[in-house]
Amino acid sequence: MERLMKLKDLRRMANTVRQDIIEMLTAAGSGHSAGPLDLADIATALYFNVLDNIDPKNPDKPDRDRLYISCGHTNPVWYAVMARAGYFPVEELKTLRKLGSRLQGHLDRLTLPGLESSAGSLGQGLSIGSGSALAAAMDNVRYHTYVVTSDGEHDEGSTWEAVQFAGHYKLKYLTNIIDRNNIQIDGNTEDIMTKEPLRDRYEAFGWHVIEVDGHNIEHFIDACKEARAIIESPVCIIAHTVAGKGVDFMEYDYRWHGAPPGKLETERTPPKDKQMEEALKQLRMPDGKN
């Protein structure tokens, strides 16, 4: 696939993806807003710049980098970015969560070519990614395995089993990108269950840790380059993000974890029927929220 090399183009693409997310979630009438919006820059950077040897027309290419999404509820951003990358028609985004759609409410590998794994139960993706990296090591092949996990799923014991395992076996070409957006369903992460010191925890298990602003595409791409250069251990990129990024009435507010535009009124929102319009307006402002 042709990479986007210019930052300007990547930013524009991320913005388009955010608009797609707003539109598809509104059409669906249910789904998750906050995580997908804050992952738009990372997802765009991955598909349009970072991932090696991916080909939307040939999604099973053996030497492709593997991307495992562990937090299946963030599917809208992955669907949007995949559509924009050419895996399937952009019009299909409107079918999200509808009967018969390939865009299931959580990721389904068997219906949508290009997805490496189904997901929806948190705390499994890092183990799958570890298996993928282990297979690469066994076969002595060089694809890189990326996993995207959320901060919330670090409550799960199984996530830490995977961290321990990958650290123990010093799995190389394995990078876990954590969406550190500080929210989960019931509240802010540190109120629900302490995640910090997240960096120290990973380091204690033998991981190389990089922290980055998850909305700075340039820095994120640099972090991925650094990750590819590390071969002594698995790498964790803690990407600090703003939940709901790009739509001011959603930002920093955990209540938008699982609500689509038009379905939640807070002290900061326009009336429900104006939310989609307002969100799109903000995103379309030249150099606006991005």
Add this chain to the structure above:
Amino acid sequence: MLAREAHLRKNSLDKDVEMAPTRDGYGMGLVELGEKNDQVVVLCADLSESTRTSKFRDRWPERFVQMGIAEQNMATVAVGLALQGKIPFAATYAVFCPGRNWDQIRVSACYNMVNVNFAGAHSGISVGPDGATHQALEDIAITRVLPNMTVLAPCDMEETRKATLAAADIKGPVYLRFTRSASPVFTSENTIFKVGKAQIFRRGDDAAIVAAGPIVHIAMLAADQLVEKGISCRVINSPSIKPLDEETIERAARECGAVVVGEEHQQAGGLGGAVAELLAKTRPVPIEFVGMPDSFGESGEPEQLMSKYGMDVTGIIKSVRKAVKRKM
């Protein structure tokens, strides 16, 4: 009357029959697979002797993955390997796999439809002295309800070896169940094992005993004794719990008019549940269940526990007579 086409060993019902735990067949099967196919990999959660995966580990350490005591991670790492074309076999005690990692099995293995072969050692009440925490009596119930899943419970070491070989070729996930203590090795190399197939080990038409696991041999002994009571029993070995051999079981219900199901599992939800679901739809006949009566196990010698909970010759005879009596 023994069914000749089952090719059981000549001494299969004698005292001098060879004794070995079914898990030995797993160890043997894995080594055979390892020789044939370099994509086969084995994962184990700190129980490589108990599960007999040590045999594979000693031959191919580079294809063996020690997971530590982390069954959830084991299941999903296996999925990651399978997604790259490996053929993983992941083993530990059945109470932990599928007991501990059912969600991983459901979503990452079954929903993804990958060939990961899960093995649960130490299933059933015959685990013995370790007691209730280690006696898996619910594992068939929780695996056979999963879409895409194949569930196999072989009856002896030889059949376990064959089931292990067969599992490698099944496209989707497989759950293989075996037992701890030595039990008769009564099938032979020539006994047919096929996924989705049951075999008639003994002919008869007053009642049919459908069973899975080493209890099949006990059913054979019970059937022998029932002859004196004037009851001729068909004994059907049904190692493939899912897919179930509906044809053979339905025909048995039709021709015998009464069915007894035998398994080292809760009476609810296991092979008994599968047979009852089938016959309720196709050929309702009296069914009796030999298995755990909705209770946990306890410590004891395997034979003591088998007889305490009715999974012995006496218990099976009782159930057969009850089933026959219920025939109109």
